[in-house]
Amino acid sequence: MKINQSKLSNQIILPDIGLGTWNMADDNTTIKIIKEALELGYRLIDCSPSYQNQNSIGRAIAESSINRSQIYITSKLRNSERGRENVNLACDRILSELNLDYLDLYLIHWPASKKDYKNWEEINQETWLGMIDLYKCGKVKAIGVSNFMPHHLKSLMKYEVIPMVNQIEFHPGQMENDTLIFCRENEILVEAYSPLGNGAMLQNDELIQISNKYKKSVAQLCLRWAQQNGTIPIPRASNSKQLKENIDIFDFQISNDDMKIINEMNYFAGSGQHPDKVDF
Ligand SMILES: NC(=O)c1ccc[n+]([C@@H]2O[C@H](COP(=O)([O-])OP(=O)(O)OC[C@H]3O[C@@H](n4cnc5c(N)ncnc54)[C@H](OP(=O)(O)O)[C@@H]3O)[C@@H](O)[C@H]2O)c1
Secondary structure, eight states: OOOOEEEOTTSOEEESOOEEOTTOOSSHHHHHHHHHHHHHTOOEEEOOGGGSOHHHHHHHHHHSSSOGGGOEEEEEEOGGGOSGGGHHHHHHHHHHHHTOSOBSEEEESSOOOTTTOTTHHHHHHHHHHHHHHHHHHTSBSOEEEESOOHHHHHTTTTSSSOOSEEEEEOBTTBOOHHHHHHHHHTTOEEEEESTTGGGGGGGOHHHHHHHHHTTOOHHHHHHHHHHHTTEEEOOOOSSHHHHHHHHOOSSOOOOHHHHHHHHTOOOOOSOOOOTTTOOO
């Protein structure tokens, strides 16, 4: 299966499709799904200690026939571990859960929210300095953030290393144009999380009609749309059929007219979480 690739600002190359792991259990089913994904050609796996399944993901990687050097593992700093002095230890805990000695990409999971923290900017900056320390010591090959909006990103632009990736919720009806443009202008690659709106995109009539034109499923249309917008989608899959379908998106091109229609769709489903309003 041919998979396109993107280059980060530090020249690290990532595949243009990944596998999400949120809501996967810490069990043999997850080990099986991850191993199968690797066999099918997935190379980017999105993890987090908050998903409480990194032991199983680590076992799948260890048992897989694919060499570790060909796999790109992302994990994330929990909100309870913000602060320069915490970042290194938090990363060590993740590495121990995954049974790995480095991460390919490490992200700050959420910015400190304006709602809960008067000094949100200072907290984010201190945490980012910890991420830079970690990057410099080589324990992580690339660093970035997640759920950061332009105002969160702007306060990190003064540092010698700026985020290489911003992972945000991105699917039809939720395009986050301001964030997308800011990231493009600053060479920050955007990863699209919940690219299927956690499954909610799949029943949309307009998307069903467009996908029929290309003889592709709605899932494939959403993933290709995310990819043609310059993002890397990281869909979760719960079975072989979904795994196979979601990686088979590089043999068709959505026309400019259809891209415009999908780009301009109004919000109709999603997590509804705003980074400055969440309670965690
Ligand atoms: N950084 C963050 O704050 C953040 C937040 C949320 C998610 N994420 C990451 O993004 C990943 C993906 O997002 P998500 O898990 O919210 O959901 P998603 O990828 O938008 O949707 C996944 C669900 O859609 C269904 N599905 C997948 N492929 C399908 C196909 N080809 N045909 C039909 N149905 C299909 C499956 O539902 P069924 O299981 O019902 O079959 C699957 O569980 C997460 O797993 C996680 O790694 C990050």
